[in-house]
Amino acid sequence: MPTPPLAGGTAGPAHLRPLIDTVLTALHDGATRRNGPLPAGGPDTVTHHLHHTTGPLIPDQGTGAHHALRTLVTALAQGAADPAHPHCAAHLHTPPLALAAAADLAASALNPSMDSWDQAPAASALEAALTTALATEVYPHTPKPDSLITTGGTEANQLALLLARERHGPVQTICAANAHHSITRAAWLLGLPTPVVIPAPTGVMDLTALRDALLRNDGPLLVAATAGTTDTGRIDPLTDIADLTTTHGAELHIDAAYGGPLLFSPTHRHHLRSLHRAHSVTLDLHKLGWQPASAGILAVPDHHYLDVLHHHAPYLNADDDTDAGLPDLLGRSLRTTRRPDALKIAVTLQALGRNGLADLIDRTVASAHHLADLVDAHPALELHDHPTISTVLFRPTHTDDTTVATIRRTLLDQGHAVLGRARADDRLWLKATLLNPHTTPDDLQRLLTLVTHAHAGATKEGSTLR
Numbered sequence: 001m002p003t004p005p006l007a008g009g010t011a012g013p014a015h016l017r018p019l020i021d022t023v024l025t026a027l028h029d030g031a032t033r034r035n036g037p038l039p040a041g042g043p044d045t046v047t048h049h050l051h052h053t054t055g056p057l058i059p060d061q062g063t064g065a066h067h068a069l070r071t072l073v074t075a076l077a078q079g080a081a082d083p084a085h086p087h088c089a090a091h092l093h094t095p096p097l098a099l100a101a102a103a104d105l106a107a108s109a110l111n112p113s114m115d116s117w118d119q120a121p122a123a124s125a126l127e128a129a130l131t132t133a134l135a136t137e138v139y140p141h142t143p144k145p146d147s148l149i150t151t152g153g154t155e156a157n158q159l160a161l162l163l164a165r166e167r168h169g170p171v172q173t174i175c176a177a178n179a180h181h182s183i184t185r186a187a188w189l190l191g192l193p194t195p196v197v198i199p200a201p202t203g204v205m206d207l208t209a210l211r212d213a214l215l216r217n218d219g220p221l222l223v224a225a226t227a228g229t230t231d232t233g234r235i236d237p238l239t240d241i242a243d244l245t246t247t248h249g250a251e252l253h254i255d256a257a258y259g260g261p262l263l264f265s266p267t268h269r270h271h272l273r274s275l276h277r278a279h280s281v282t283l284d285l286h287k288l289g290w291q292p293a294s295a296g297i298l299a300v301p302d303h304h305y306l307d308v309l310h311h312h313a314p315y316l317n318a319d320d321d322t323d324a325g326l327p328d329l330l331g332r333s334l335r336t337t338r339r340p341d342a343l344k345i346a347v348t349l350q351a352l353g354r355n356g357l358a359d360l361i362d363r364t365v366a367s368a369h370h371l372a373d374l375v376d377a378h379p380a381l382e383l384h385d386h387p388t389i390s391t392v393l394f395r396p397t398h399t400d401d402t403t404v405a406t407i408r409r410t411l412l413d414q415g416h417a418v419l420g421r422a423r424a425d426d427r428l429w430l431k432a433t434l435l436n437p438h439t440t441p442d443d444l445q446r447l448l449t450l451v452t453h454a455h456a457g458a459t460k461e462g463s464t465l466r
Contacts (some may be wrong), residue, residue, distance in 0.1 A: 008110040022069045023153040030077025037088035038081040040415030046079045051392040075452040089432045090420035096292040099351055103344040104292050113380040114342045116316040118435035119325045127342035137263050138281050146303035149341050150296035153257030156282035158186035159298045166308040168220035174213045176205035183224045186416040204233040214248040219251035228258025231422035234389030235271050257284035364390050364435040371444045384429055393429035396455040401428035407454045417450050
């Protein structure tokens with residue numbers, strides 16, 4: 001077998017072109033065979049089909065590039081949960097824009113490693129420009145804000161707690177019951193005290209409970225607020241929280257992994273009023289930014305906040321190289337080797353501009369409000385509340401939690417819809433997290449029809465069993 005060609009260099013594109021054509025055909029064929037938001041049959045069926053289709057993954061004699069691509073990509077696409085399908089709406093799992101995926105291909109082909117300048121000359125310059133631009137969106141009135149690119153909200157939240165610890169010592173984190181699980185996990189990983197968790201009875205942080213927690217606990221204190229909760233998409237009262245942290249001398253971190261891109265929408269950015277008062281902010285553009293994972297951001301108001309991340313490895317950032325002007329990249333992440341995720345983000349922002357991104361956000365939020373209106377008007381369905389961003393909780397009326405869970409699993413097993421689950425007001429709800437700006441009112445109506453049919457089937461089966 002001849003030596004396989006490489007993706008880079010001047011010959012790389014010619015080698016890639018026929019392979020990409022095979023991949024695109026396989027993606028199309030797999031999606032056609034699936035014919036829905038996810039494969040039917042459940043985990044055992046999907047696993048059996050995958051193993052039966054792909055054959056041995058490490059054969060003695062290779063099958064060749066086109067056969068392997070065609071076989072495995074088709075199998076993966078046929079067995080995928082496809083966030084581009086309007087009925088795949090369970091999680092903060094976005095359908096990536098085609099242009100962002102195309103940019104990601106270029107990143108893979110060029111393969112810069114973002115741990116030293118000599119591995120990523122232009123990519124490091126692009127990342128520096130992008131991180132400054134994104135930080136300025138969050139902190140428009142500070143002279144030198146900065147941000148880091150992360151693998152997502154979890155890493156960004158962990159970095160936020162790490163930076164607070166390095167500034168002040170073992171900080172006591174205070175968060176609400178609606179906070180992302182990564183806050184508690186980050187405290188554990190960093191050897192910090194277990195976070196004080198205060199109530200969120202209305203879905204957002206309770207201000208009286210926050211005031212009491214600030215009075216009861218000794219400093220240093222870090223309050224972690226949320227702008228876009230995972231379960232309901234709610235946004236904590238950021239201005240009131242910022243006022244309380246200022247009064248009591250606490251620092252503030254805002255996890256805006258979900259809601260942060262609302263900054264780009266003149267219609268919805270008011271939800272993020274006082275975001276700039278935080279000492280750190282998490283964004284995640286592989287949620288409401290339509291990027292392939294990963295595309296997380298941690299923004300800070302002053303670039304010196306990041307100085308504590310400096311790390312020295314002579315083979316990557318020797319002192320004399322740094323003194324001679326080669327950029328030192330090791331302090332830009334806790335990771336060493338990492339992909340140039342800045343490219344796909346920069347391509348998207350430049351291609352769409354502020355207006356284009358705002359249009360995607362506004363369309364998506366409008367779809368969520370339309371779904372809520374449809375649920376509200378449906379005699380057999382109950383709406384939890386109208387959405388803040390694009391998450392809608394609902395359930396069939398006069399049913400129990402067991403039936404709600406059964407409906408969700410029935411739709412998954414049939415391959416008809418991917419809905420999430422969330423507990424609110426001590427009840428289990430179906431969760432639709434809308435992130436597809438191409439979703440139509442008819443798509444939403446069909447989704448509700450699928451739910452009511454599954455409910456009728458579950459109710460009938462329950463009556464038969466009784």
